[in-house]
Amino acid sequence: MIEFRGVTKRFPDGTVAVDNLDLVVEAGGITVFVGPSGCGKTTSLRMINRMIEPSEGTIMVDGRDVAATDAADLRRGIGYVIQQAGLFPHRTILDNIATVPLLLGWSKAKARSRAAELMEIVGLAREMAGRYPAQLSGGQQQRVGVARALAADPPILLMDEPFSAVDPVVRESLQDELLRLQAELGKTIVFVTHDIDEAIKLGDKVAVLRVGGVLAQYDQPGQLLARPVDDFVDNFVGRDRGYRGLGFMSSDAIPIGELPTVALGDPVPDDDAWVLVVDSEQHPQGWLNGAERNGAAVVEADHLMPGGSLYDIGSGSLRSALDAALSSPSGVGV
Ligand code: ADP
Ligand code: MG
Structure with a gap:
């Protein structure tokens, strides 16, 4: 479980990216943060793994105050996937995925067999193992990014617009795979997107944010559709x-x-x-x-x-x- 308690992020230039956020992410489902560009989605996500420190308020991860937790320790339990998979260009796919287990001190053999298992979990064909990132499509690279984030088996996965750069058909299949993967592995996933359709499709719960970093509504997708709390949410979820x-x-x-x-x-x-x-x-x-x-x-x-x-x-x-x-x-x- 991840809990935001009165969390505000004010950058040095005065920009309030997140404004007094109170929200509980339940364990073992997909929680989506959605809203227009600049509404504070990335900032919210990065405060969970201490890439950004809040100005006010507290974030709890599994009962631990993030601010009082060693960042490296914290991140071992939190996978992180971003829009550009950010793979090492000169390492094979298998080695890219095995990087984190190796850093954690696993033996080479164990890290590689874990990487092979992860390739299967995210739907990458075995023959991709020896290829290099540039030889993969954007969708395949994102799969590698997901596999790499899962390598150390973290209970939490943070995903920041991971599918926004791939074409719509591939995006749909990546979304389907993510739903399957979540059902199979039971990870707690926090997923950021600006795309309301993606949010509705993936979210067990969806937090709709507005620019200024204010939480407009936090609800199940069906409730957002049926009972938007105000015109902003109503328009955003697509009344028109x-x-x-x-x-x-x-x-x-x-x-x-x-x-x-x-x-x-x-x-x-x-x-x-x-x-x-x-x-x-x-x-x-x-x-x-x-x-x-x-x-x-x-x-x-x-x-x-x-x-x-x-x-x-x-x-x-x-x-x-x-x-x-x-x-x-x-x-x-x-
Ligand atoms: P989103 O991911 O929803 O597009 P962000 O969390 O990246 O939004 O940004 C929220 C707001 O904070 C935006 O107005 C953005 O310009 C601002 N912002 C983000 N990072 C910084 C920074 N390092 N310094 C100043 N302002 C920032
Ligand atoms: Mg962002």
Whole structure:
């Protein structure tokens, strides 16, 4: 668990990057910090591993006050991944990943077998082991960056816009891999992005920050969509685009090509309409693609509730349907 208690960062030139932040990152999930450029995401992240010291307030990591913890000690338990993987150009992929274990005093054989295992975990083919960073694509380099950050098996992983520089298709698959990896390894991940779609997709909880370093809302993605606390959050999560993420189908199974696009708060166009809430594991990919091509999109059900289901929403508005689904203890909509 990571806790920010009244944390403010004021740089020497007077810039307040983070303003009185109170927030608890729960262990074992993905917490996303999202907001426009300059809102203090990177600064917040770097205060967790003491790359930046707060001006006021306290940060606790697993019950220890970060300010009173030796930085090298602290960082052994915290992996860190940034946008440019920052690999050593003259070392092979395997050696890049093995660097940290070697620094920690592992034997060469043990460090290398750990590196090979990590390559598999992050989905890098074995034959990449002997290549050099320049021979890899951007997406592959980011995988190496993630593997390297995981090398010493830290319980916490900090990720600062790790996928922002790769093309959208590769980004999607890296996101999927990260979700799988988190489920498999149970790491506590703090993920920074300026991209709200990425935040909604990855976050168990999402902290929306505004410029000036003020926390606007800290909530589950479904709650951000359904109950934005103010206009800033509402606009930021995409009111104007409608409920990005909600696909529609009717009980008569209208082909996906004819799906209507519905804006938030619009009446449901058809009494027989259903809201499609897809399970990220089980949805038919073709539907998802089709829905997105048609301007509709899909909310992944595990962001709202486990399992995923179809909700017959009758003739309400999208907002009331989602409200009903969210407030129903069984997760079954109206
Ligand atoms: P984000 O990662 O959300 O884009 P940052 O945390 O990098 O934002 O920066 C937050 C604010 O703090 C910005 O206004 C930025 O210009 C400012 N800032 C960041 N680092 C410094 C610094 N070393 N000195 C002065 N201002 C800084
Ligand atoms: Mg940043």
